[in-house]
Amino acid sequence: MKTKICSVVLSVCLLFGCLGALSSCDKGGNADLVNAEINENGELVLTFGDGTEKNLGVVVGKDGKDGADGANGENGQNGASGGDGYIHITTDESAISLATAKGLRSAVSIVANFEATVQQGGWYPGYGSTTTEEYSFKGSGVIYRMDKNTGDAFVITNYHVVYDESSNSESGISEDIEVYLYGSEIEEKTIKATYVGGSMYYDIAVLHIENSDILKDSDACATDISDSDTVSVGDSAIAIGNAKGYGISASLGIVSVDSEHLTMLAVDGKTAVSFRVMRVDTAINSGNSGGGLYDENGTLIGIVNAKIIDDGVENIGYAIPSNVAVAITENIIDHCYGKDETSVQRAMLGLTVTSSDSRALYDPQSGKITLKETVSVYEVAADSLASGVLQKEDVLVSITLDGKTTQITRQHQIIERMLDARVGDTVTIALIRGGTNMTIDITITQDSVASY
Template sequence: MMYPETNFNYDNNNENKGNRKQRRQNKSRRNLHKAAAVLAGVAVIGGSFWGGSLLTQNTENTVQAASTMNLSKDETTPDIVASSLTDYSDLAAQCLPQVVSVTNVIEVTSTSNGGSDLFNFFYGNGQNQNQTSTQESEAYGSGVIIGKTEDELLIVTNNHVAVYDKSGNTMYYSYTASTKERKVTFVDGTEVEANLKGADSDADIAVLAVKLSDIPEDTLNAISVATIDNSDDVKVGQGVMAIGNALGLGQTTTFGHVSALNKDVTTSDDNVTRSMMQIDAAINAGNSGGGLFDANGHLIGINSAKSSGEGVEGMGYAIPISSVEDLINNMMNQKTKVQIDEDQRGYLGIQGVDVPTEYVQRFGMPEGAMVTKITEGSPASDAGLQLNDIITAVDGQKVSSFETLRSALSYYAAGESVTITVQRPNGNQYTETQITVTLADRSTITDTTEADTEEGSSEAETQEPQVQMQKAQ
C-alpha cells in the first residue's frame, strides 16, 4: 500500500530522555490529527508494483424498462444489540454472501529511452534504440453487492480498486499502466468477469456490473444483495464488522467499534481529503471497497483507507454510505461500459496535457485535460472544441487529467456521440460549455500522431431500468 505522509521535526539541541519521550508523544499526536491515510489497496502482484506505486511514482446489456427498484426494508433481520454480542458467527454468515473479492488486471507498457547508453547496455542488447515491453500485474480489492436487474448484478467498490490509469517518465524509460480486465470472486469461490458502470475519483466510489448469465445458478443461490442503513444515525462506540479481501487471500471478517465520525482524511495516494468514519476494526491491504456492517447486518460504509506509521494502531476509515448514496444510485443506472476491439475505437483527434495541481491551487484553473492541439477536420474540430479548452467530464464522468480522459473515452466506439464538458477561458475566468462530439475512426483522422493520443472502446447504447440500493427502514 502507499506510504503515508510523514512530518519530520529536526532539533539540533541536546535533550534528556524525558524530553525525547515527550517530543515523540507530541509528534505522534500531530501526525494523528493530520490523519494522513493510505488507501487500503493490496500490493499489485507482478511487475515493479507495491500497493499502487509504479517504481517511484504514486501511482473498470440490454434490458426492458422496468419500475424503479427502491431501497426496501429487510423485515427478517433480527434486532441485534452490538454490546451484547459474544458470538458473531450469525452476523458473519448473513453478510459474507454480500461481499466479493475484486481482481484488477493491469497492463503495463514501458518504453526505454533510446538515448540512454547505460540503460541500453544492460537492457537494450547494446543497441541505442527505443524498446517497448508489455507485462501484466494484478491488484486486489473488495466490493459489495448492492443491486440486481433483470440482466446484471451490481457491485459497489472504491474507484482506486476498479480503475487504474497511470503514466510517467524516468531518465531511462516511460510507462503507461491501465486496467485491462476486472474479475470478481463470490463467497463460494466462483470467479466471473466484471465491467465498469460508473466511477468517481473524488468520492473514490465505483460501481461494477456482472452479467447474470455468467453466474452459475448455485452461486446465485449462495449470494445476496446488501441492505443499506442510514449512516447519519451511526454513533461513536457502535459495534461494526468489516469484511474484505485482506491481502488478496480471500474474504475475512474483523470486528470493532466506530471510533469517530466526520474525520477529514487525506489519502497519500491521491492527496484528496474526504469525510470518513474512523473505526478500530482491522483494515488491511485488499480491504478497500469492502463492506462495513452494523450489528443488524446493514451496510453503513465502504472500507477505504487506514492510517499507517510508527505508533499508529487501529485507525481504519470507511466512507459513510449515506454520503454517497445518490452517487451510487446514479452510477447503477449508467450504461455498462464494455471494451471492444481496437479497430472499432473512436477518437476525438486532439493532443492535450494535464492542468498542473499547482495551477489549480494558485490560479484557480479548472482541474482536467487542457487541449493543446486539434487535428483539422477531426471530430473535435468539427464540434467546435478550441485550443486551451479544459475538458472536465465525458458524459458526466469526471476528467481530472489527460489519462482519465483517455480512460473515459475508452468506452466509446467510432460513430458514437459523447457529451464533452469543457471549461473555456473567458477573460479572467472560465465558462462551462457542453459540446456533443461524434467520435471517428482513426483512419479518418489525417494526423495519425494526434489520433494516437486517444484510445477508446464501447458497446451500443442501451436502455436500462432505474435501479437503486436496497434500504433498511
C-alpha cells in the same frame, strides 16, 4: 487498500502518502451462558459463567400450563395464540457471527488486470527496448443490487481498486475486471464485470455483472443498507474484504469517529481530494479497499477505503459512510449505465455553509450519544442557484428532495443530498431568517451540474 500482483511477487501498492487504501480490535463479549431455567414464578432465569444472573420475566402462563390449552396461555409471554411461548437468546458473540455471515453473502473480491509498457535499457525515451508487463490490483466490493433470475448485479468498490494511471488503458481504468464470491475464489468461478462509472474525488466506482450463471446458482444477495447518519461512536464495525489478497475475511472493531473529513492525494498521485469518512479501529489491510463495513445487524454502514500507515499508529482506518456511497452509486447508475458519461454529476447550489453550537445529545431510549450543530449560510455565490434566494445567516432546518425530508443537523447533510438531485428536480429548503420560519424552492438546472 488494494493489493498489486506483478508476475509472482505480491506487494502492497498505492498508498496515498502516509494514507493507504485500506481497515480490529477483538471486542470482548459477555460471559458464557451456562444455565437457563424457569423458576416457580414462571420466569426464565439465565446464569452466566461469571456467576451473574439475568431474569427475563414470565415466559409461561400464570397457571404454569404454558399456554398448552390456549385459554391458560393468554398471560404467557409469546403464548397468546395458545401455542407454547419461546424466546430466542443470543449472546454478543453469536450476534456478531450472524451479522458477519449476512455480510459475507454480499461480499466479493475483485481483481483488476492491467498491462503497462516498460522501457528496458537506454538512458532516454526511445532508446533501449520495451516490454509489456501484466499485473493485477486486488481489492474488495459489495453487491449493491442483484437480480438472481437474470444473474445481473451492480457492485460497489473503490475507484483506486480499478484505476492505474501508469497502465496502457487510455482512461486508466482496467479493461479486464474479475469478481469472486465468498467461498468461490477459484479460477473456474470467475465472474467478469464491466466498469460503469466512478469518481476519483469520492473514491467510489460501480461495476456491472451481466447474465452470470454463478450468481444465479449462488446464495449471494444484495446488501442491506443502514442509515449511516444514525451510526454512533462505539457501535460495532465489521470489515469484510479481500485482506492482503488472500481471500475474503472479516475483522471486528468499533466506530471511533462517526464523521470527519480526510484530505489526501488521489489515486493519480497529484490531485488533492477531501471527502467525508467515519473512523474505525477495525483491522484494515491491503486488499480491504472497496469492501463493506457492517454493523451488528450485518447491514452496510460504509465502504472501506483507507488507513493510516505509520510506525506510531495502530488501527486507524476509514470508511466512506453508506449514505454517501449509496448516493454516489445511484448517481453513477443514473448518469453512466448504458450512457457515454462515466463520472458523478453533482448539482451545486452555490452555498458555503458554516456551523455553530455544536453539541452532544444523549438519547435515553437508545442509550446513544449523537452530535448536532446549527447549520447556517455563510456565503452565496453570484449567479448560482441560491443567488437571490438564500441569504447569509439563514439557518437551514431541513431539505426535501423527491419526497424525502432530511433534518439538517450536520454540515454535510445539505451538501450530500445534492448527489440525489437531478436536472428538473425541485429542492425545498426550510429555514429560519431573522427569527421567522420560511421555505424556499430551488429548481435544479443543467448549468448547475458539475462532474466529480
